[in-house]
Every structure is written in C-alpha cells, then in structure tokens.
Amino acid sequence: MSPIAPTDWDRVVDAITSARSLLLLGHVSPDGDALGSALGVGLALATLPGDRRIEVSFGDDPFVIPANLAWLPGKHLLTRATEVSDDPDVVLTFDASSIDRLGLLRELAEKAPLLVAVDHHRSYDGFGQISLVDVDAPATAVVARELIRRLGIDLDSEIAACLYTGLITDTGSFRYSGTTAQTHALAGELLETGIAFDAIAREVFDAVPFGYLGVLGTALGRCQLEQGAAGGYGWVWTAVLAADRAINQLPFDLVEPIIDVVRKASEAEVAMVVKEDDLGDLRVSLRSKGVVDVSAVAIGLGGGGHRYAAGFTATSRDLSEVVDTVRRALDAAIIDPGIDG
C-alpha cells in the first residue's frame, strides 16, 4: 500500500485535470526512472479529453537525452530547458529528491502556482506544495503508474514502455533489494500492453558505442582495491578522465554504466567511479552492497541518492583530494552489518 495520503492524490488529480498547462520535469542528467516516469505521465496526460499544454523537460543546457534513452516514446512532448514555457499552472517533478536537482528550471518550478514532487528517494527533502513520495517504492515509475491509475487513464504500450524503463533502471532488472512481488506484478501489467521488453532492455543496458569498450578497459586497468577502507569492508574505486573519453570519442553521459562492472568486486563493500565531465568537474558515483549507507556519504558531500546508490559533484577538481575525502567519509560512515545487500 502506498503511504501517500488519499487527499494528496485527490488534490493532484484535481489540479492536473483542471490545469491548462503542465510542465513535467525529470532531474538533471536524467536516468531511465526520471525520464521514463516524466514521459510516461506526459503521454498519459495527452490522452485526456480537452486542450492542455504538456511539456516534458529537465534543467540541463546543453540539453542532452542520454543515448540509451533516445528511443523513448513521447519525444514530441520533450522541450529543451531553454525553450520551456514560463507560465505552467502545474509543475510535476519526477525522481528529484531536492529542488536543486531541477538545475536551470528550479526557479520556474518554484514560482509555479502548484509544484508537486513525485519521488521515491529516502533523501527527498520535502520541497513542493504536495509530495507524492513513496520511499518504499523501488522506482519513481511505480508512483507514476499509480498517478496514471488515479487519473483514470488506461495504459497503452507507449506509456508502459516509459514506465518499464524506469522500473528496470532502478531495480537493475529486478535484481536489487527494493524489488518486491508488487514490482513483478507491475512489470507483468506493463508487459500485458505488448511492450518489446527484450528490445527495451537491450537499448537501456546493452547497447554501447565501440568507444565505450576502450574507456571501460582504461577505467578497469586503473581500479584500486583498498580492503581496509569502509570500516574494513573494502572499497574499490577508479576514475574516468575527460582525456580517456576524448581518445575514444565517448560522451560523458555514456560513462555511467562503468560503475556496474566495478562494483562486482566481491572484496569490496563500496565501489566508486570518479568521472571528469567536459567542464573539468569531478562527479562521483557510489555503490554499496548494503552494509554502508552511501547516500549518507553523498549527502554529506553535497549530493544525494539511496542506501545502495548515490552520488555527488566534488567541490575539488583534484582527483587524489576527492579520493581522500571519500575515504575519510567512508571511515566515518554508519556501518550496519545487519543489512546484507
């Protein structure tokens, strides 16, 4: 059962159905859950009778749709952050745990008559007038599906493809511990619409340009294992430099899956990839097997996330300084051996 108050659902449904213009936002550098949820709800709203403006966006400039999500349905709803209409009646945010995750579009969202947060992060900080937030949901897509149900809109295969993308992104294809029987039931419901789940999985997880292999090889060759770190539970880390990507002509947004290889090292409880973006900023991805809450580490360093997956952008551009900072933060982190991921 969703912990979201029925009155909150009702208020949002009323506001959406009476709105003339809606803006649906994913967080900056959107992942499959953010963009899939926003586009899925956008496509659903587009089937409602009556005239309303629906724009789906996220606050990045340049406005880059991650390559693994470029196939998502609903592209006609996507509006560049710099071209979004500035007078929406209702703004809905998807998968953003704090208002600064809206990037360039933060101010526009703040001054909207109604701002609704749709999310599942434990680190959600309470922004917005109404919160449709279920911290037990394994993906925002689960909350998005419930919103569509409460709007009385039937799923079609395009809406379902978007929501399924959110679901498999955040559950690691139903492998992570947030997955429940209800998650599989929802997947079954989405499959009933006839989505090509095999093609979706290939697009989302298994299609990379050749240059990715070169960057992956360099990053894996640079991996360090520190078995004494993270309270003795072990830490494996590497870095992906802008120069590595330049040689292999790989855009920044395609570096993210490298952490999923690095975190396989069974000697390490925590995995980290430090990624240098095109501006020289160091963006840090952290993964935990469950004993260490990496969201606490990331939040302490200005970021956010979940117990198992979190990240932050470093204030320093010096790699060894960032590595030292995280090593210290991991040593100070709360370690709960009772939770076995």
Ligand SMILES: [Mn+2]
């Ligand atoms: Mn999510």
